[in-house]
Amino acid sequence: xxxxxxxxxxxxxxxxxxxxxxxxxxxxxxxxxxxxxxxxxxxxxxxxxxxxxxxxxxxxxxxxxxxxxxxxxxxxxxxxxxxxxxxxxxxxxxxxxxxxxxxxxxxxxxxxxxxxxxxxxxxxxxxxxxxxxxxxxxxxxxxxxxxxxxxxxxxxxxxxxxxxxxxxxxxxxxxxxxxxxxxxxxxxxxxxxxxxxxxxxxxxxxxxxxxxxxxxxxxxxxxxxxxxxxxxxxxxxxxxxxxxxxxxxxxxxxxxxxxxxxxxxxxxxxxxxxxxxxxxxxxxxxxxxxxxxxxxxxxxxxxxxxxxxxxxxxxxxxxxxxxxxxxxxxxxxxxxxxxxxxxxxxxxxxxxxxxxxxxxxxxxxxxxxxxxxxxxxxxxxxxxxxxxxxxxxxxxxx
Amino acid sequence: xxxxxxxxxxxxxxxxxxxxxxxxxxxxxxxxxxxxxxxxxxxxxxxxxxxxxxxxxxxxxxxxxxxxxxxxxxxxxxxxxxxxxxxxxxxxxxxxxxxxxxxxxxxxxxxxxxxxxxxxxxxxxxxxxxxxxxxxxxxxxxxxxxxxxxxxxxxxxxxxxxxxxxxxxxxxxxxxxxxxxxxxxxxxxxxxxxxxxxxxxxxxxxxxxxxxxxxxxxxxxxxxxxxxxxxxxxxxxxxxxxxxxxxxxxxxxxxxxxxxxxxxxxxxxxxxxxxxxxxxxxxxxxxxxxxxxxxxxxxxxxxxxxxxxxxxxxxxxxxxxxxxxxxxxxxxxxxxxxxxxxxxxxxxxxxxxxxxxxxxxxxxxxxxxxxxxxxxxxxxxxxxxxxxxxxxxxxxxx
Numbered sequence: 099x100x101x102x103x104x105x106x107x108x109x110x111x112x113x114x115x116x117x118x119x120x121x122x123x124x125x126x127x128x129x130x131x132x133x134x135x136x137x138x139x140x141x142x143x144x145x146x147x148x149x150x151x152x153x154x155x156x157x158x159x160x161x162x163x164x165x166x167x168x169x170x171x172x173x174x175x176x177x178x179x180x181x182x183x184x185x186x187x188x189x190x191x192x193x194x195x196x197x198x199x200x201x202x203x204x205x206x207x208x209x210x211x212x213x214x215x216x217x218x219x220x221x222x223x224x225x226x227x228x229x230x231x232x233x234x235x236x237x238x239x240x241x242x243x244x245x246x247x248x249x250x251x252x253x254x255x256x257x258x259x260x261x262x263x264x265x266x267x268x269x270x271x272x273x274x275x276x277x278x279x280x281x282x283x284x285x286x287x288x289x290x291x292x293x294x295x296x297x298x299x300x301x302x303x304x305x306x307x308x309x310x311x312x313x314x315x316x317x318x319x320x321x322x323x324x325x326x327x328x329x330x331x332x333x334x335x336x337x338x339x340x341x342x343x344x345x346x347x348x349x350x351x352x353x354x355x356x357x358x359x360x361x362x363x364x365x366x367x368x369x370x371x372x373x374x375x376x377x378x379x380x381x382x383x384x385x386x387x388x389x390x391x392x393x394x395x396x397x398x399x400x401x402x403x404x405x406x407x408x409x410x411x412x413x414x415x416x417x418x419x420x421x422x423x424x425x426x427x428x429x430x431x432x433x434x435x436x437x438x439x440x441x442x443x444x445x446x447x448x449x450x451x452x453x454x455x456x457x458x459x460x461x462x463x464x465x466x467x468x469x470x471x472x473x474x475x476x477x478x479x480x481x482x483x484x485x486x487x488x489x490x491x492x493x494x495x496x
Numbered sequence: 497x498x499x500x501x502x503x504x505x506x507x508x509x510x511x512x513x514x515x516x517x518x519x520x521x522x523x524x525x526x527x528x529x530x531x532x533x534x535x536x537x538x539x540x541x542x543x544x545x546x547x548x549x550x551x552x553x554x555x556x557x558x559x560x561x562x563x564x565x566x567x568x569x570x571x572x573x574x575x576x577x578x579x580x581x582x583x584x585x586x587x588x589x590x591x592x593x594x595x596x597x598x599x600x601x602x603x604x605x606x607x608x609x610x611x612x613x614x615x616x617x618x619x620x621x622x623x624x625x626x627x628x629x630x631x632x633x634x635x636x637x638x639x640x641x642x643x644x645x646x647x648x649x650x651x652x653x654x655x656x657x658x659x660x661x662x663x664x665x666x667x668x669x670x671x672x673x674x675x676x677x678x679x680x681x682x683x684x685x686x687x688x689x690x691x692x693x694x695x696x697x698x699x700x701x702x703x704x705x706x707x708x709x710x711x712x713x714x715x716x717x718x719x720x721x722x723x724x725x726x727x728x729x730x731x732x733x734x735x736x737x738x739x740x741x742x743x744x745x746x747x748x749x750x751x752x753x754x755x756x757x758x759x760x761x762x763x764x765x766x767x768x769x770x771x772x773x774x775x776x777x778x779x780x781x782x783x784x785x786x787x788x789x790x791x792x793x794x795x796x797x798x799x800x801x802x803x804x805x806x807x808x809x810x811x812x813x814x815x816x817x818x819x820x821x822x823x824x825x826x827x828x829x830x831x832x833x834x835x836x837x838x839x840x841x842x843x844x845x846x847x848x849x850x851x852x853x854x855x856x857x858x859x860x861x862x863x864x865x866x867x868x869x870x871x872x873x874x875x876x877x878x879x880x881x882x883x884x885x886x887x888x889x890x891x892x893x894x
Contacts, residue, residue: 400794400795413791
């Protein structure tokens with residue numbers, strides 16, 4: 099079933115060891131196990147990670163950025179995969195993932211915002227995407243809670259959402275049912291024998307061996323000891339603070355789709371779940387490993403959200419939390435083999451980890467089972483940062 | 497030792513039963529026990545109540561309001577009692593209460609604020625209080641974190657603070673050491689026999705008897721079943737939302753005294769503890785029994801605090817909470833006997849519960865032991881609302 103040499107497996111050995119049990123590590127492990135590979139995951143708290151904080155927007159179209167057309171292709175492919183992926187995962191886990199095909203409305207609050215949104219619209223149309231320009235009045239007709247000052251907006255019916263906590267829990271169950279073994283400890287050091295990754299040593303002293311190792315530890319992926327410099331993922335933590343409000347039943351539905359805007363240069367979005375949770379995100383801060391919820395972070399989110407949807411002042415504020423996105427130099431993920439044989443990466447998903455979960459699982463499952471990274475994932479090889487290949491963001495639109 | 501008829505005590509009987517184990521109930525029970533009375537407290541969670549939320553300002557001078565000169569007298573008496581009270585309580589409990597003689601600075605951010613603060617200053621001087629007017633520059637010299645826009649302020653060196661949570665815990669320990677018996681259940685109904693209060697029935701079905709009953713259940717005091725209409729305390733819940741930030745060591749001391757202001761009509765205060773906690777309060781909302789922390793409440797507090805001390809955006813936001821002040825028609829407490837023999841009140845302390853804890857304990861201890869309410873407390877008799885006596889707030893300044 100696989101093209102890599104055997105011989106490293108033993109009592110603590112497996113075909114595949116995934117370091118990191120966030121949604122990316124879990125989907126990788128699940129897909130590997132479904133391919134018949136004996137798979138283990140090392141994580142002190144599987145199902146945790148940035149997905150515990152993320153809002154779960156599947157925003158391939160509204161999060162389009164200039165110069166990221168290659169990433170757009172992957173994002174769109176994953177968005178398209180989502181309904182089938184969710185159906186399969188819900189069947190395998192017996193759990194609801196909170197997937198909601200609700201669409202998104204991106205609005206402008208002043209003339210500058212409107213100009214920026216118009217430019218995004220033009221870029222979307224040039225990229226062959228579907229987005230409809232609405233007047234302020236049309237926006238408010240769709241979402242009556244919007245501020246009277248909304249000047250216009252973009253209706254994107256294809257950008258949906260999922261509940262990332264439910265997604266993580268469902269993936270965990272699906273992994274367990276598929277026979278994935280969980281080692282609930284932090285991986286401290288990559289084991290390397292004769293210039294080949296052979297497993298990892300855990301914080302509790304256990305040594306795990308595996309034919310293939312996948313480093314999927316999100317923003318922490320660059321910190322694993324024992325990884326040679328030329329295989330070390332160039333990820334950095336990008337802090338995001340997120341609030342969770344609750345929509346009491348008498349106020350429901352409050353919002354019927356994801357609403358987002360740029361307010362004075364900072365992005366704010368409101369993601370309404372069917373269970374009444376309303377997620378408000380997110381700050382973007384380069385502060386290292388800090389995950390403190392700050393007065394300023396919460397203030398800024400509430401201020402911007404209040405400007406967008408004034409009526410939310412009445413809603414209970416039920417949670418404040420910060421997480422770390424794994425940023426990369428070109429904002430695109432790191433998928434596939436590294437310069438060190440036996441070591442693969444599945445990390446660096448930055449703002450798109452939830453969106454990219456299905457295609458990441460597909461690509462990593464294929465790689466682990468056949469030794470070949472599918473064509474769609476090849477632009478995202480980690481080797482682009484260690485060879486002369488160009489970073490993804492520098493590629494031009496088709 | 498007491499002038500009330502005996503005979504109601506038994507296995508579940510005592511001389512005094514205090515309904516409610518917040519700081520007012522506890523200080524009453526402690527003082528009664530020190531007078532040699534067998535004392536019991538009924539509360540599902542003694543040491544809880546509004547003091548878990550309160551900031552703990554001892555602000556007799558800065559919280560002076562027109563028309564509340566009688567209350568001012570009680571407030572000042574209690575502020576004066578505080579150092580000796582704290583010394584006795586810390587000795588009795590073996591615990592630190594976080595009392596801090598740090599003073600208060602009340603500042604103005606715009607011309608309207610300044611005019612209002614000038615008027616408060618004039619009222620303070622007419623009332624014989626000590627408060628010094630400072631320019632904006634002088635304010636910032638005292639507290640360098642203040643916003644550059646501060647227009648002036650009042651330095652009140654006599655308005656201190658205490659940590660209400662520590663106060664509650666110390667009172668609980670002092671009560672236990674003094675032999676107070678705790679019944680950890682909610683009192684559901686006052687027992688009345690032959691037009692005299694004789695105890696209470698608890699939610700777990702137990703019937704407690706006592707010669708004297710003190711109703712000290714804060715905003716809940718009006719809800720106890722079995723209290724005749726003419727003895728029922730006219731208290732209502734006034735919701736306050738409060739934030740707790742943390743000052744990391746490198747930022748300390750950040751603020752060295754309590755800083756407060758009126759920002760666009762709403763009061764905001766910042767109370768810095770020596771342990772690094774920075775309390776930001778408080779909303780004032782008439783919403784019944786609702787204790788929800790809302791997006792709008794937190795937003796308003798952060799907005800106003802940020803306007804006052806912009807640098808606090810960097811500080812961790814560690815707690816958000818709402819509590820219920822026991823408001824009364826004249827904003828003054830209800831202390832002493834009711835129209836129902838055997839039933840006393842110690843409630844309705846509104847914004848001043850922490851400040852008034854020492855004198856409340858003194859007054860209630862004296863009343864319970866001797867049958868006579870001390871002169872200082874007599875203007876606050878509950879009978880002012882059931883007879884022709886005038887409410888406290890209508891008395892004029894001396």
